[in-house]
Amino acid sequence: MKPSWIAVDWGTSNLRAWAMGPDGVVLDHAESADGMGKLTHDGFEPALLGLITPWLGAGTTTVIACGMVGSRQGWHEAPYRTVPCTPLDASGLITAPTADPRLHVLLAPGLRQLAPADVMRGEETQIAGALALTPGFDGVLCLPGTHSKWAHVSAGEVVSFQTFMTGEMFALLSEHSVLRHGMQGSGWDDAAFDEALSDTLSRPEKIAARLFSLRAEGLIAGLSPASARSRLSGLLIGIELAGAKPYWLGQPIALIGAEKLAAAYARALKAQGADAHILNATDCTLAGLATLARQPEATR
Amino acid sequence: MKPSWIAVDWGTSNLRAWAMGPDGVVLDHAESADGMGKLTHDGFEPALLGLITPWLGAGTTTVIACGMVGSRQGWHEAPYRTVPCTPLDASGLITAPTADPRLHVLLAPGLRQLAPADVMRGEETQIAGALALTPGFDGVLCLPGTHSKWAHVSAGEVVSFQTFMTGEMFALLSEHSVLRHGMQGSGWDDAAFDEALSDTLSRPEKIAARLFSLRAEGLIAGLSPASARSRLSGLLIGIELAGAKPYWLGQPIALIGAEKLAAAYARALKAQGADAHILNATDCTLAGLATLARQPEATR
Numbered sequence: 001m002k003p004s005w006i007a008v009d010w011g012t013s014n015l016r017a018w019a020m021g022p023d024g025v026v027l028d029h030a031e032s033a034d035g036m037g038k039l040t041h042d043g044f045e046p047a048l049l050g051l052i053t054p055w056l057g058a059g060t061t062t063v064i065a066c067g068m069v070g071s072r073q074g075w076h077e078a079p080y081r082t083v084p085c086t087p088l089d090a091s092g093l094i095t096a097p098t099a100d101p102r103l104h105v106l107l108a109p110g111l112r113q114l115a116p117a118d119v120m121r122g123e124e125t126q127i128a129g130a131l132a133l134t135p136g137f138d139g140v141l142c143l144p145g146t147h148s149k150w151a152h153v154s155a156g157e158v159v160s161f162q163t164f165m166t167g168e169m170f171a172l173l174s175e176h177s178v179l180r181h182g183m184q185g186s187g188w189d190d191a192a193f194d195e196a197l198s199d200t201l202s203r204p205e206k207i208a209a210r211l212f213s214l215r216a217e218g219l220i221a222g223l224s225p226a227s228a229r230s231r232l233s234g235l236l237i238g239i240e241l242a243g244a245k246p247y248w249l250g251q252p253i254a255l256i257g258a259e260k261l262a263a264a265y266a267r268a269l270k271a272q273g274a275d276a277h278i279l280n281a282t283d284c285t286l287a288g289l290a291t292l293a294r295q296p297e298a299t300r
Numbered sequence: 301m302k303p304s305w306i307a308v309d310w311g312t313s314n315l316r317a318w319a320m321g322p323d324g325v326v327l328d329h330a331e332s333a334d335g336m337g338k339l340t341h342d343g344f345e346p347a348l349l350g351l352i353t354p355w356l357g358a359g360t361t362t363v364i365a366c367g368m369v370g371s372r373q374g375w376h377e378a379p380y381r382t383v384p385c386t387p388l389d390a391s392g393l394i395t396a397p398t399a400d401p402r403l404h405v406l407l408a409p410g411l412r413q414l415a416p417a418d419v420m421r422g423e424e425t426q427i428a429g430a431l432a433l434t435p436g437f438d439g440v441l442c443l444p445g446t447h448s449k450w451a452h453v454s455a456g457e458v459v460s461f462q463t464f465m466t467g468e469m470f471a472l473l474s475e476h477s478v479l480r481h482g483m484q485g486s487g488w489d490d491a492a493f494d495e496a497l498s499d500t501l502s503r504p505e506k507i508a509a510r511l512f513s514l515r516a517e518g519l520i521a522g523l524s525p526a527s528a529r530s531r532l533s534g535l536l537i538g539i540e541l542a543g544a545k546p547y548w549l550g551q552p553i554a555l556i557g558a559e560k561l562a563a564a565y566a567r568a569l570k571a572q573g574a575d576a577h578i579l580n581a582t583d584c585t586l587a588g589l590a591t592l593a594r595q596p597e598a599t600r
Contacts, residue, residue, distance in 0.1 A: 080520070117516040117523075146476070147512060163512040165477065166560075172472045177465065178447070205504035205542035209416075212447060212463040216417040220380070223417075242505035 002057035003027055007289040008048070010069035011122055012037045015047060018065075019055045024290050028055060036068040044075035045098055048105070056102045056266055063105045064289050067122035070094065070107035078114035080119060083158045087111065087128040088288060090295030108292060111158060118163050122285075123149045126256050129287030130279050131156060137253030142276065144265050146171075148240060150247040162247065164240040167261075173211065174232060182218030187226025190267075193234040197268050200238025207239050237268050256284050302357035303327055307589040308348070310369035311422055312337045315316040315347060317363075319355045324590050327357060334554065336368040339594035344375035345398055348405070356402045362406045362591050370407035380412035380419060383458045387411065388588060390595030392406075410459060418463050423449045426556050429587030430579050431456060439552030442576065444565050446471075448540060450547040452528065461548065464540040467561075474532060482518030487526025491569075492519060496534025497541070497568050504542040510535055537568050548574055556584050 003019035010016075013035040019028040034047035048063070055061070070078035078094040088108060096105040110121030124142045130141055131153065143149040146167035152159045174183045200207055214231055217223035223231075241248070253269060253276040255262045266276045303319035310316075313335040319328040334347035348363070355361070370378035379396040388408060394406040411423030423443045430441055431453065443449040446467035452459045476481045500507055515533060519521035541548070553569060553576040555562045566576045 009451065016322060094467050112516075112520050114520070116513055117519075117521045118513065119516045119519055136508075141327065163511050164508045165479075165512050168477055169305065169508075172476060176476060177468055179465075203544070204507070207504075207507065207540070207543070208464045208466065208469075208536075208539045209462050209543040212465050213416055213418065216412075216419050219417075219419055220414070221417045237503070239508045243507070243509040245505070 001027060003055050004062065005293050006052055006055060006061060007286055007293075008063055008065035008069070008280045009067055009122070009125075009285050009289075010065050010074075011067040014227060015051060017048075017051050018286060019052075020286075020290070020293070024286075026286070036071070036074050038239055041075075044069065044191060045100065047293055048103070048178055049100060052296035056122075058102075060102060060104050062293070063103060064093070064108065064292050065096075065105065066108040066125035066285070066289060067098075070109060071121055074107075075105075076197040078105060078107040078109040078111050081124075083111055083113050085111070085158065086156055087124040087131065087153075087158050088292055090292050093292065106292070108258070108289075111161070113161060116162070118161055120149055120151075120163070122152070124158070125133065126284040127151055127153065127158060127288070128282060129284035129289075129292050130256055132287045132291055133279065133283065134254065134277075137252070137254065139254065140247050141251060142244075142248070142255050142257075142265060143257065143281075144261050150244045152247060152251075162244065164243065166236050166240045170233060170236050173236075174229065179228070179232065181215050181217060182223060182225055182228045182233070183227050185225070185229075187229065189199070189224070189227040189230040192227040193230040193264070193267075196231040196234025196272060197241070197292060200235050201242050203273065207235060209212040210235055218296040223230070234268075235263065237264065241268060253277070254279055256281050301327060302337065303361065306355060306361060306363045306594050307586055307593075308365035308369070309333055309367055309425075309585050309589075310361055310365050310421065311367040311372075315351060317351050318586060319346075319352075320586075320590070320593070324586075326586070329574070332478050336374050337370070342373075344396070345400065345405075347405070351401060354359070355488065358402075360402055360404050362593070363403060364393070364592050365396075366408040366425040366585070366589060369396075370409060371421055372405075375405075376407060378409040379405040380410050381424075383411055383413050383460060385411070385458065386456055387453075387458050388592055392594050393592065398580050401461065406577065406592070408546050408589075411461070413461060418461055420449055420461060420463070423451070424458070425588035426581060426584040427451055427458060427588070428435065428591050429584035429589075430554055430556055432591055433579065433583065433588045434554065434577075437552070440547050441552065442544075442548070442553060442565060443556075443581075444557045445594065446536075449455065450544045452547060453553075462544065463541065466490065466536050466540045470533060470536050473536075474497040479511070479514050479528070479532065482515060482523060482525055482528045483532070484525050485529075487524070489524070489527040489530040492527040492530040492566075493534040493564070494571060495529040497538040497571060500535050500538025501542050501572065504539055507535060507539050521579055533564065534568075537565065541568060541572065553561065553577070554579055556581050 016031040093106040151161040316331040451461040
């Protein structure tokens, strides 16, 4: 059965596609590791065809894609829209150049903020989806990840946002710094996470000194890898929450992210007296892309 | 001319040796990239012989080495001494096992602090050298680098110390994170450094948000690579100085480090109203090792 359209989430590391039926039903799903980071300019169309060819019929199928695929280093640049504005608008979609006549590929633009300077690509689609799934939501959306985003949304628009390199810092420190020696495995220690989080929120200026203490305590005080990993996570999420406090303090909060990560952020916010509602990240991505498919410009 | 003894500074990345004559005169110098990080357990003696064989005579020559060579992953472990204590003491020297009868290799122990947990290996020798070169110094020594150390010294002893991963963070962020895209070259921007430093010292909780702004301003506001590098340095030295404030505030300060780096720290401290005296790092290492050579245990 030929899909009505195809939804694509194309980031730096992964390519995910969904064959969409009428009324937002997902007919099929496929994914590969052909993220933007691995592709040269002319590699995007073959990578997409490699994944979705079984879904294509005789005529033209519309593909709507969000994420780094629309960056300057991606398939084709979809220029940023500037906040304050709605998270997505079909009039901002850019048609990617294609050789295969069966494809009509539209790329969603990201958002930029002029001052303080900030950018997002992909998260705007999740934000649009979150607003579609929770109509009338006014407050703050937190999208934890490699580059965590905090966005203030009001009356259907993104008013302002701020990015934190928390996930990337965790990966660099736990896999590539001297701290990696005491971080093996995947164990977890809630108490160590909570304590590091609370310490960092109350004394953020101590963050740089606290990082090396993970190595020193591993060497001379028997700190376990599980406690070290959890403390590192608590330190980094703690300094993010300290910086993002003007966003979340006293606001309704929704978290969009992978299950375990979103749960860690919810726990951290709870410890600060803030309740957060968790939304599934893939649900938000699909709901966001669907808002574009419903707008007439998307099928021009 | 056969040296009286041989001084060795053997860190993670490099091996440096000096042929020492009577009265501390340097007769010759040699170095290689055979740092501890590249060597397996049985690679240390050949790496040393490859460098110093031209200096060896018929009898036994004493080699005194400091740095990571004395760690558990090094040639042979020289167990930490525990502060408060003098930075070096010849009674703590450990003899490394050798096959060549011309070698008598002594390894200097590092220092540890039990609470808060911290460790150093190599810097204790520079601290001993700094005290030898500036007798009677009471105050704070700052040793900027991959893992910057701040040490409070009084009455010839290291009272306490604290480590900051500033140099390693700069390398990870400028070479391996998303920030690397806007950091090429070696240009410098003093004003950007000063501003980032001052911002971070006054609002340390903003450090995590300020890091990604380097990328965003590069993308949409034309931030130059030189300004981005300088701001990154200012942010990281700023958060170090914020954490180390209990060390340096109101204390006499001496800086031991590579010329440009020590100058950046001196500039940063000056902006906070603190004057620092700069000591040459190699001079301190040699003066520190010489204090061991003068003690009778070193030649036992």
